[in-house]
Structures are given as structure tokens and as C-alpha cells.
Amino acid sequence: xxxxxxPVPDARLRKALDECATIVGAANVVTSAERLADYADPFxxxxxxxxxxxxxxxxxxxxxxxxxxxxxxxxxxxxxxxxSTGRNFAYGGGAPRLSGSVVLDLKRxxxxxxxxxTHAYALVEPGVTYFDLYAHLRERGxxxxxxxxxxxxxxxxxxxxxxxxxxxxxxDHAAMQCGMEVVLANGDVVRTGMGGIEIGHTxxxxxxxxxxxxxxxxxxxxxxIVTKLGLWLMPQPSAYLxxxxxxxxEADLEAIVEILRPLKLDETIRNHAVIEGAVRHAAGxxxxxxxxxxxxxxxxxxxxxxxxxxxxxRWNLHFGLYGEPELNDARYAIVSRxxxxxxxxxxxAKRYAGDEVPSGGEDRNLGGVPAMSAFRMLDWVGGSGAxxxxxxxCPFTGRDAMRQYTMAxxxxxxxxxxxxxxxxxxxxxxHHIVAAIFDRSRxxxxxxxxxxxxxxxxxxxxxxxxxxxAHLAYMDFAAAQYDFNEGALLRLSExxxxxxxxQGILAPGKSGIWPKAWxxxxxxx
Ligand code: ADP
Numbered sequence: 240x241x242x243x244x245x246p247v248p249d250a251r252l253r254k255a256l257d258e259c260a261t262i263v264g265a266a267n268v269v270t271s272a273e274r275l276a277d278y279a280d281p282f283x284x285x286x287x288x289x290x291x292x293x294x295x296x297x298x299x300x301x302x303x304x305x306x307x308x309x310x311x312x313x314x315x316x317x318x319x320x321x322x323s324t325g326r327n328f329a330y331g332g333g334a335p336r337l338s339g340s341v342v343l344d345l346k347r348x349x350x351x352x353x354x355x356x357t358h359a360y361a362l363v364e365p366g367v368t369y370f371d372l373y374a375h376l377r378e379r380g381x382x383x384x385x386x387x388x389x390x391x392x393x394x395x396x397x398x399x400x401x402x403x404x405x406x407x408x409x410x411d412h413a414a415m416q417c418g419m420e421v422v423l424a425n426g427d428v429v430r431t432g433m434g435g436i437e438i439g440h441t442x443x444x445x446x447x448x449x450x451x452x453x454x455x456x457x458x459x460x461x462x463x464i465v466t467k468l469g470l471w472l473m474p475q476p477s478a479y480l481x482x483x484x485x486x487x488x489e490a491d492l493e494a495i496v497e498i499l500r501p502l503k504l505d506e507t508i509r510n511h512a513v514i515e516g517a518v519r520h521a522a523g524x525x526x527x528x529x530x531x532x533x534x535x536x537x538x539x540x541x542x543x544x545x546x547x548x549x550x551x552x553r554w555n556l557h558f559g560l561y562g563e564p565e566l567n568d569a570r571y572a573i574v575s576r577x578x579x580x581x582x583x584x585x586x587x588a589k590r591y592a593g594d595e596v597p598s599g600g601e602d603r604n605l606g607g608v609p610a611m612s613a614f615r616m617l618d619w620v621g622g623s624g625a626x627x628x629x630x631x632x633c634p635f636t637g638r639d640a641m642r643q644y645t646m647a648x649x650x651x652x653x654x655x656x657x658x659x660x661x662x663x664x665x666x667x668x669x670h671h672i673v674a675a676i677f678d679r680s681r682x683x684x685x686x687x688x689x690x691x692x693x694x695x696x697x698x699x700x701x702x703x704x705x706x707x708x709a710h711l712a713y714m715d716f717a718a719a720q721y722d723f724n725e726g727a728l729l730r731l732s733e734x735x736x737x738x739x740x741x742q743g744i745l746a747p748g749k750s751g752i753w754p755k756a757w758x759x760x761x762x763x764x
Contacts, residue, residue: 370391482589630670
């Protein structure tokens with residue numbers, strides 16, 4: 240790239256980075272191509288010319304250092320892209336939206352600052368991963384669970400800020416967050432909610448505080464750098480039960496969703512139950528080539544054969560029940576009875592003591608134990624497996640679920656992909672998560688995945704649905720779909736952005752929000 244195309248001309252950038260080196264130490268300023276490769280998006284679905292890259296990375300280890308780096312960034316108008324550990328795979332990894340930005344990698348700030356067993360919460364720094372927090376709690380013998388996302392190596396702060404989710408009753412990570420410390424672009428340090436009281440006792444206990452509440456404003460945004468985050472932890476249950484129900488027919492999806500909704504609304508099932516399609520379930524047990532190695536999507540006959548051989552369902556419902564064994568059994572009887580209305584379904588349960596660890600990866604997640612089961616999916620297609628996700632929010636009705644499923648499946652087949660997806664149950668909505676799995680070493684597949692994502696997003700928007708999260712390549716596209724009153728929501732975000740960050744240094748383009756200085760860089764790749 241030429242200087243003109245970079246956000247900061249090379250000579251100026253070098254001076255700015257020299258100043259950063261005096262703040263964080265030369266070893267913590269990364270400029271070599273070899274080490275910068277860690278910040279490239281490992282699964283980019285964008286053509287090479289449009290890929291997202293960092294010109295450097297700076298790794299501070301304290302709030303003071305962050306404030307100093309921000310001072311340099313303001314002086315040089317150097318855009319910086321904060322990440323906690325940069326493992327936001329399928330959504331861009333550690334790469335910035337605006338190529339040439341400097342990644343501010345917070346992985347060295349990895350202290351678990353507090354665990355309160357009385358009120359069941361923890362306060363963590365950005366570099367703390369789910370594996371770290373789990374190990375910390377076990378070491379101190381705390382009877383508290385974490386709620387891991389599918390890839391346990393990610394950061395608690397990063398995943399929560401992206402509104403990630405897990406599988407236990409504390410699966411809505413954004414909802415279980417309480418209190419933040421944030422460094423603003425001007426260097427000011429703010430504590431939200433009750434943290435506004437200098438020596439307080441309730442920062443992690445009561446989210447709102449007094450007056451306006453800001454925590455949610457720092458999620459999926461570019462309004463500040465989060466340096467501390469409080470999260471509520473689930474008290475270890477005395478026992479838990481993990482259930483797997485199998486359903487035979489594609490059309491059963493409608494009934495499954497209709498039966499599940501009241502059980503979620505009345506809290507018979509409190510965790511994020513998952514309705515998984517056959518291919519996604521099979522990917523945990525086998526490879527695609529075991530069943531089919533032709534071109535295009537797997538034919539129905541191959542899917543049927545795979546289902547029969549593996550003894551799985553066309554749809555597979557996973558849920559967990561947590562608490563006293565008698566209560567779990569009573570709930571299990573109620574749930575089994577409700578689903579027995581679906582012809583041909585079968586259900587089985589495994590019972591665990593509260594401190595017992597299940598053996599399989601996905602079961603581990605439901606048992607509050609971080610794992611890396613998510614990566615198994617990449618072996619499905621072989622080669623250099625990668626994925627990019629389409630993640631529309633779906634109303635909790637059988638009709639909507641069926642509609643989204645049929646739309647996605649047909650489009651995926653058209654572009655040569657299997658429907659690899661499922662629905663994760665909130666209370667009044669479903670997260671419909673669909674992965675386009677492709678082989679990075681085959682450019683044709685990368686292009687097809689990229690085109691497919693755009694088409695899926697347009698289809699969803701035309702039907703009145705929107706996405707909850709988007710890869711860097713589609714952030715502007717996703718934001719533009721929230722178009723009520725000619726995009727009033729994005730106008731509001733950009734007004735706030737300009738007020739908080741007039742130099743436009745913090746994460747330009749994050750979630751489609753561009754500061755005035757870079758607004759011309761908005762674009763759909
Ligand atoms: P993880 O490693 O948990 O997958 P990342 O560190 O990649 O998560 O963070 C995901 C995204 O969240 C980043 O791309 C960035 O936009 C945002 N983010 C992460 N950490 C922070 C932070 N401490 N402050 C502000 N934004 C953050």
C-alpha cells in the first residue's frame with residue numbers, strides 16, 4: 240500500500256511508535272511482519288485486496304500506559320484498535336476494520352482482580368481468558384461456575400463486549416456483566432454505575448447506579464477502552480442434568496420451537512438450550528468426507544445415511560437443568576412429556592454431581608467447563624478450514640424459525656454450502672447461527688462464502704430480520720440495515736462518537752460507526 244492510502248504516513252507512524260516504545264517498552268511494540276501475522280484475520284472471507292491489516296501492535300500493561308498511548312495517538316492522529324486477546328475468530332480475529340490501524344493488544348493485563356464468593360462475582364482485566372478464570376476459581380476452591388463460550392481460549396472481556404453467549408443459565412454474557420472501568424479517547428478514566436463512588440462496596444452488585452447507565456454503550460462500540468469488567472458467576476449447583484433429544488424430520492423444527500418457548504418463558508429450562516441441525520451435530524462426530532465428497536451441498540440421501548449411521552436427529556435439542564436432583568428430575572419429566580408430542584422423538588439424560596466434569600467438549604461447556612470444541616467444526620470440510628457466520632435474531636416462534644431455516648438452507652445450497660447451523664434459545668428470541676465453512680486454500684470457496692454472506696444478510700433484511708454481530712467485512716452493511724428514520728440509530732452513534740473522540744482515534748469503523756475524520760472510509764468491503 241502507498242503512504243497516501245494509510246491512515247498515518249509511514250514516517251509519522253514510526254515517530255508515534257517510537258514514543259509508544261518509551262511508554263510500553265520496545266519489546267511491546269510489534270512491527271515485524273512475522274509477529275503482525277498474529278493480528279491478521281485467520282478466517283478472512285474478503286478477497287486479498289480488501290483484507291484488513293494492522294500496521295503495528297502496542298501492548299500496554301496498565302491503565303496509565305493506555306492513557307499515555309492515547310495521548311500519542313491523539314497527537315499523531317493514529318487510529319488504534321483495542322482488542323483483549325484478539326481471538327474474535329469468524330468476526331475478524333485481532334484485525335482492525337480500518338487497515339493500517341495500530342492494534343492495542345491488552346493481553347498483558349491479565350489479573351483476576353477480585354472474586355467475591357458471598358455475592359458470586361468476579362472483576363477481571365481484559366487479558367483474562369475463560370480458561371484462566373476457570374483455573375483461578377478452581378485453585379482457590381470457589382464454588383462458583385463460569386459460563387464459557389464455545390472457544391474457551393477467548394477473553395472474558397472481549398466476548399462480553401461482543402455480546403457473546405454460552406450454555407449455562409448465565410449464558411447471556413452481556414446481561415451477566417455488572418460494572419466497568421473505561422478509558423475514554425481523551426484519556427479520562429470512568430467507572431460505570433456504582434463504581435462512580437470512589438471507595439464503594441456495590442460496583443459489581445447493582446448495575447444501574449444513579450442517573451444514566453452506560454455499560455451497554457461500550458459493547459460492540461468504539462466509545463472507550465474497557466480496562467476492568469465485573470461479571471456475575473453462577474453458584475455451583477448441587478447437581479445438573481444434560482439432555483439430548485433427537486427429532487426425525489426437518490419439519491419438526493416448528494414444533495420444537497413452539498414447545499420450547501413456554502418452557503423457557505416459565506423458566507422450566509433456564510439455560511440457553513440449543514437446537515442443532517444434523518450437519519452441525521455430525522461435525523462433532525465425523526468429517527464430511529465420511530459421507531460425501533462430491534461438489535456442492537450434501538445431497539439429501541447422504542444426509543439421511545449420515546443421520547442413520549450416527550444415530551443422531553435431523554434436529555438435536557441440547558439443554559441442561561441445574562439445581563437439586565429432585566428438582567432436575569421433576570423438570571426433566573415435564574420437558575420430556577412436552578416434547579413427546581413430536582412423533583418419533585427420543586430423549587436421554589446424563590446426570591452429574593455439581594463438581595463433576597463431563598467428558599465431551601460440548602457437554603463440558605454446559606457443565607461450566609471451558610473447552611475448544613468449537614474448532615472441531617473446521618475439520619468438517621478438510622483443507623484449511625475457516626468459517627464466517629451469519630447470525631440473525633429470530634422471533635421465538637416455529638414459523639419464524641422455519642422461515643429463516645428454509646431461506647438460509649436454499650441460499651447456501653445455491654452457493655454450494657451445506658446448511659450448518661442451529662438456534663440458541665434466549666427467552667423471547669432465538670440466536671440463529673449459521674456458519675459458512677470454507678477451505679481458505681481454495682479461492683473459489685472464499686469468494687463464494689463472501690458472496691453468500693452478503694446475500695443471506697440482504698434476504699434476512701428483506702424479511703424484517705437483523706444480525707446481532709458481523710464480521711469486519713460486513714459491519715457497514717449490517718449497520719446500514721438498521722435503517723429506521725433514515726438510519727437515526729447510526730446517526731446517534733456517530734454524534735456520540737464525534738463528541739467523545741473528536742480526533743477519531745478509537746477503532747474507526749467498529750460496528751459501522753465512523754468518526755468524522757474517517758467517514759469517507761465507510762464502505763461495503
Ligand atoms: P476474544 O479474544 O475474546 O474473542 P477480542 O479481544 O478479539 O475477543 O475482542 C473482540 C472485539 O471486542 C474486538 O475486536 C474489539 O472491537 C472489542 N474489544 C475487545 N476488548 C476490548 C476492550 N478492552 N475495550 C474496547 N473494546 C474491546
